[in-house]
Amino acid sequence: MNQYYGSDWDTGDMEGLVSIxxxxxxxxxxxxxxxxxxxxxxxxxxxxxxxDEWVAVRKLMLPFARWLNYDRSGMGRSESLAQMPESISxxxxxxxxxxxxxxxGIAPPFIIVGHSWGGITSRELLNLRPNDIVGMVFVDCNTESYFDDGxxxxxxxxxxxxxxxxxxTTGLATSHLLSKDEWKSFYNEQMNERHQKTEMAEYQGVKTSGRALAQKRQLENLPLNNQPVSVIIADTSxxxxxxxxxxxxxGKGTEEERAVYLTHLARLREKSEDWQCELLKLSRRSRAVRVKCGHNVQMLQPQPIVQEI
Known part of the structure; x- marks a missing residue:
């Protein structure tokens, strides 16, 4: 694979490894x-x-907007850190x-599209680059309230x-809009041992990351001012x-474990939309859009994501 440093990423189809x-x-x-x-x-x-999960969205984007994506450390085509941390924040x-x-050498401005935990990581990027982001699309994203609630x-x-x-189990395998080869690439990556170790390290950092973001009080300070924000809400429950x-x-679970699961599920069903709508506070120009599908909107209903972009 080619290695790029300081190349022109604004024209043509570019891909490669970039040193950090x-x-x-x-x-x-x-x-x-x-x-x-x-x-x-x-x-x-x-x-x-x-x-690999976003190929359907990317195809719809290419006719009208420049699209930039990357794989995080330890996943997909990216290299891993020399030593895997126990927790990734x-x-x-x-x-x-x-x-x-x-x-x-990629200059702003950026329109950020974040999904799920990407709602937290993208807002940490907003914290680092408050003047470089001119719009955000949150796709069924986590907020700090998810983690406060536990x-x-x-x-x-x-x-x-x-x-x-x-x-x-969720029906994603039969309802997705990926081609056979695209689905195979996605599924094989999910089953990869390195990927799974990285995913677990990310999971270990989830709750502390949510609490760290909450301490920045971003939702109180209107960081995007009048830049547009879209919040796409799916039926994850x-x-x-x-x-x-x-x-x-x-036959899984004891009676107690089943009861605990149902209690948490009821809480998620009751509060998920309210939690996500808190993201509307990031800007004066914000709106919520609801879609009728599960959490992986990017593979099930890519069109609403593209519309909001």
């Missing part, structure tokens, strides 16, 4: 030529996710991306989930209901 000092991250750019001062759309995926993800953009954790999730294939139903059918 300790190791190299995979970066790709495509779409129309970017003129001076025009924004470029920058993708920040969810926990344990790579750019959203702050460290944003710092690595900040270095990547600088070393690649709605989900492996202790709740695993007793009912253990042994299940998430994509099969339906995914977790399917996991519960499948777990019960398979």
């Amino acid at each position: 000092g300790s190791h190299k991250l995979y970066l790709s750019a495509s779409g129309p030529e970017r003129l001076a001062g025009e924004p470029i759309v920058l993708l920040m995926q969810g926990l344990g996710s790579t750019i 959203a702050e460290s993800v944003a710092a690595e991306l900040d270095t990547l953009l600088k070393n690649a 709605t989900w954790g492996l202790e709740v999730f695993e007793p009912m989930m253990g042994g299940q294939d998430f994509s099969q 339906s995914d977790f209901q399917r996991i519960y139903d499948c777990g019960v059918a398979a």
Whole structure:
């Protein structure tokens, strides 16, 4: 794979490894030529996710906007740190991306698209680059309220989930809009041992990352002023209901574990939309859009994401 440093990422189809000092991250750019001062759309995926999940969105984007995506450390086409940390924070993800953009020579402004945990990492990037971001699209994103509430954790999730294939259980495997080869690439990456170790390290940093972001009081300070913000809200609770139903059918969980799961699921169903709507406070120009699908909107209903961009 080519290694790029200081190349022109604003024209043509570009991809390669870019050094951030300790190791190299995979970066790709495509779409129309970017003129001076025009924004470029920058993708920040969810926990344990790579750019393989976003091919359907990218295809719809290419006719009208420059698209930039990368794989985080230890995932996809990117290299790993020499030593895997036990916990990966959203702050460290944003710092690595900040270095990547600088070393690649990619100038602002940026429109950020964040999904799931990307709602936290993208706001840490906003904290680092408050003047460089001219719009944000949050796709079924986490907020600090998820972690203050303590709605989900492996202790709740695993007793009912253990042994299940998430994509099969939630219907993603049969409802996605990826080609056969695209799905194979996505699925194989998810099953990769290195990927899974990195995902677990990211998971270990989730709650502390949410609390660290809350301390910055971003939602109180209107950091994007009049720059547009879109909040796309999906029906994630339906995914977790399917996991519960499948777990019960398979005899998973004690009565107590099932009761705890249902309590947390009810809380998620009640509060998820309210929590996500808190993101509207980032700007005076913000709106919420609701879609009728599960959490992985990028593979199920890419069009609303493209519309908001």
